[in-house]
Amino acid sequence: MIALLIRDLRLAVRAGGGFGLGLAFFLIVVTLVPFGVGPQGDILARIAPGVLWLGALLACLLSLDRIFALDFEDGSLDLLATAPIPMEGVVTMKALAHWVTTGLPLVVAAPVFGVLLHLDMQAYRWLVISLLIGTPALSVLGTFGAALTVGLKRGGLLLSLLVLPLYIPTLIFGAELIRRGAQGMSVQTPLMMLVGITAAVIALVPFASAAAIRVNLR
């Protein structure tokens, strides 16, 4: 299974692998919002948590269809399905590789982008924490959408429609965590909810994704 993770990471950083795709998209969203909203710092600071989370979520969505589609097209997925790795393990490794190439760069870069949105000083810590806890759930939920649409040509639209509703709880509590942190309020409730959502998603969704792939390979 580690071999699969290493292979996917190696593929992501090579030409055409799409490593910087999510990060570049995040950068575009976050730099364009101040131009659209106007230069009032207080308004930007107020919408910053939501914008940062939206940017992260859409950046994540952008690369979801690659998770299984490339392996499906070149036949690797059939061979992986007959290999001595459980399909749940394949899904988990794929989600982990997706997170390392998409979610983790966002976590690292988000504080820099927070400056562009006048994010409150005391919110930076919570920005990093909320993205660090929340983005793995985005990747794992993404595998479910990608698994359902794996056999479809141009399945990107369907994939987005399937996955976006599943992302809403993470978005709500992730942004709420930063907002409360910025206002110096207690963050316990959104933090607990965010951790709970991510833990449940990681524990349950790989089984659903694996089942969806098995059905799609028939």
Add this chain to the structure above:
Amino acid sequence: MVATRICDLSQRGVIHYTSPMTILSAENLTVARGGVPVLHGLSFSLAAGQVLVLRGPNGLGKTTLLRTVAGLQPAMAGKIHAPEDSIAYAAHADGLKSMLSVVENLSFWAATYGGSDIAPALLQMNLTGLAQRPAATLSAGQKRRLGLARLLVTRRPVWVLDEPTVSLDTESVALFAQTVRAHLAQGGAALMATHIDLGLTEARVLDLSAYRASLHNGAADPSGFGAGRGDHGDDDFGAFL
């Protein structure tokens, strides 16, 4: 127990040998593509050291049968007997990553199947000189050879091969036949769908045309399967390449 099953199958006129070393067998198998049965009432068995070549026109269901045997889809009816983790499947597509080199591609599969040495497989499929080339720059035949080298690093006894010789030149076909023979000599077995003559004199041929499900499920016999089966199997076995 095994002997009983073989005896039982022989009575239906399907099996022409009795080897106690059966490692893959199918009993009264019905396979379906998209929920529609394509092959019906199929029984065969394969012992260590044997090759079974599947023949039949395009679209008959050879790939569907092989995918079913490989465990990618469930059989509609009937049973497949094979020890767990004994089958290595090679499909039409080789599953190569064009951005990775030959060695990286093969090492990945070797690691997945428990980490065997890839050097003998490279040598066997005449890929040593191409080891550092990205798979994207290989020719179709070279890619196929790399795909077949994957079988060697799986170290699994039963090879299930779907048109393994596509895009191979004459020399590579001979190389592949030699590889299969070496695999059989080590106690392996192979089930393959192919249209060309591999020169494997020991191979048995199974013509799947007789098991076409529509013969039993079409307009001529609206009552369903089962009727009229059993008379076809006999003359298809025992033919040689």
